[in-house]
Amino acid sequence: MSNPGTVKKKWSKRQKKWMGFGMFTVILLGGFFLFFAYWTIQVNQAHKPESVNIGEMHLHRSHASHSTEVHQHSSETVHTNRSGQVIETRSCSDMRDTPGDATVRSFELTAEAKSISLDNGRAIDAYTLNGTTPGPEIRVTEGELVRVNLKNKNVEEGVTIHWHGVVLPCSQDGVAGVTQDAVEPGGEFTYEFIARHSGSFWYHSHQQTSVQATKGLIGRLIVEPKIKPFEYEQDIAVTLQRFGSSTMMINSSTKDIHFSAEPGEWIRLRMVNADSRTQNVDVYGGSFKVVSIDGSDIPGPGVIQDQTLPIGAGQRYDLLFQVPADQRILLQSSSEDRRSLPDIHIGQASMPERGQAKGKFDFTAYGSSEPDGLSLNSGFDVVEHLSLGQKAFAAYTINGEIFHHIPPIMVEEGDLVKISLTNDGGGTHPMHLHGHIFKVLSKNGIPLTSDIYMDTLPIEGGETFEIAFVADNPGLWMKHCHNLRHAASGMTMMVNYYGITTPYTVGTLSGNIPD
Ligand SMILES: [Cu+2]
Incomplete structure (x- = not known):
């Protein structure tokens, strides 16, 4: 029995139709959301593999799936050169500078997670080096031996220091899982290298780089010239x-x-x-x-x-x-x-x-040229093309793949290497190469008229650059986007020398996540 004062609500055909449509939309959106969440998790898991040995990436077709097996059998792995001949291996860990009689310059860096107050009064939870961000400037003179003792006070996921732009031996490159294990809280690691080239450089952690560099683990490294040019x-x-x-x-x-x-x-x-x-x-x-x-x-x-x-x-x-x-x-x-x-x-x-x-x-039209043997007409031993792009939503890719799925560029010592890079997506991709300095040969097909060398080249949407370098520093070297979020979402790869191995692994098992 209905109350006399109320009107029983009756849905019209039209209203029912709209309700049905509304429910259908909700279910569709919900389904899409669930699928998206699942897919994002899959993609992010793909970003961080369980265990990859970076020195063996080229030996295995499937880089991630049988990773533990690869790890166990690594001592029996046979390394060959480009022509398939079996070659002696050398470990990245054994590649060091000989101090000779170089003047030693020693520095201490202590990484610490702590709250600091900025000059605008705001307190921030930062990762500091010797209590500040950036950490102290390290200033040396060309030819000196730089010795830096890195201590990790309390940064839980571990830290490293990478010397951005410095040409140094593989073992000192500071890439977690490639050249060393991340330094755990209470641990330390001593870097030692000869500052061969004068110039302005910087340093930053290469463990979870996108997090740690933005939280403060950065600093300047200035190498003054012996004789001012x-x-x-x-x-x-x-x-x-x-x-x-x-x-x-x-x-x-x-x-x-x-x-x-x-x-x-x-x-x-x-x-x-x-x-x-x-x-x-x-x-x-x-x-x-x-x-x-x-x-x-x-x-x-x-x-x-x-x-x-x-x-x-x-x-x-x-x-x-x-x-x-x-x-x-x-x-x-x-x-x-x-x-x-x-x-x-x-x-x-x-x-x-x-x-x-x-x-x-426009650096492509700045300065002059003193022919140094590296030009578009050089006879190249290795020629590669890299397409910088994006997969829907989360992943930044090189040739359609993300970090540990991207085959490394394999080189032999002495190779002349040319790489063309095209930004096939939007935004800027500042592409950085470790361990080498490259010459920029052309932009959008137009040869440069000056000698411009870089270690990081910003490439904007639609642009193509050709770069070249001499493979003169045997090791395992990252090549990645320095928009660190892009790097962490996949835009990272390796330039590896045949026969160079590493005892370290990248992945969730070791906790080494170089990004
Ligand atoms: Cu990028």
Whole structure:
């Protein structure tokens, strides 16, 4: 019996139809969501294999599935060279520099997870080196032996230090699971290498890099030249850094930073981009030269003005300029994703006008060339093409695959190697190669007219670059995107020398996750 005051609700045909449609949509969306969740888990598991021996990747068709078997049998594995001849193996761990009579420079770095307060008053949970992020600048002179004792106080997943851009022996490259085990809490590891090339470099953890570098395990490494190739009175260095997703800092500061300089003084300004995004740097107040990129001096650098410098993630740009008489030099940076960094002021005179930059600095048309035997016409022993792309949602790929599924580029000592790289997706992929410095030969099919050497090359959507290097440093070397999130989602591969082995493994079993 119905209450007299109520009207029994009756659904019209039309309403029923819509309800049915609504329920169908909910079920469809729910199903899609469940599938997506399942798929994401699958993809992420694929990112982090159980156990892979990086020195044996080329010997097995299926890199991940029979990993434990591979591990157990690794001592019996036969290594061959390109022509199939059985060769003696050498372990990455045995490849070290001979100190000789080089001057030893010793440093201590202690990694510690702790809360620090920024100069804007905010407290952050950071990973620090000697209590700060970035860690201390390591500054040595070309030819010296750098000895760094790394201690891990309490970073649970373990830490390493990779020396970005430095050509050093395999055992010192600091890649977890490739050249060493991650240093556990309470543990330590001593790095030792000869700083052969002068230039601006940096260091960062290569264990869970995308997490640890953004939480603070980074720092600068400056190798001063024995003889200055050009004159300057002040040598200033800055690190452009993003803490977490959005705290932009320069030399640990969220506020503008000032360097005192007298009018007429010559300044060498070293800029390290430790962020995962390109930093576009405008220079106001005077003209300047870009004297060095990634630690390699540019021959015949021209004087430029009002150009925006696109410093790729992981790259270093060194500028040379004279402080003007009437105004200071002001540098203003903003990231690829439009985050502003603090300004850099050099000198005390009045502020320059912040004009409009006339264009973007183009390294492919900058400097001169002194033929050094490496050109598009060289006879290459190895030629590879890498397509940088993306699989739906989560994975960043090279030739359609992710890290441990990507066959390594195999080289022999002495090979001349050419790699073409195309960004077939969107965004920028700053591609970094460990253990070598490469020459940029062409961009979008147009040969460079200058000698530009780099260790990290930002490649924007649709662009193709050809790069070349001499395989002169036997080892197991990562080649990966320095947008660290991309690297962690798969855009990482190896350039391996035939016959080089490693006792370490990458994966969830060992806990070595180099990203
Ligand atoms: Cu990338």
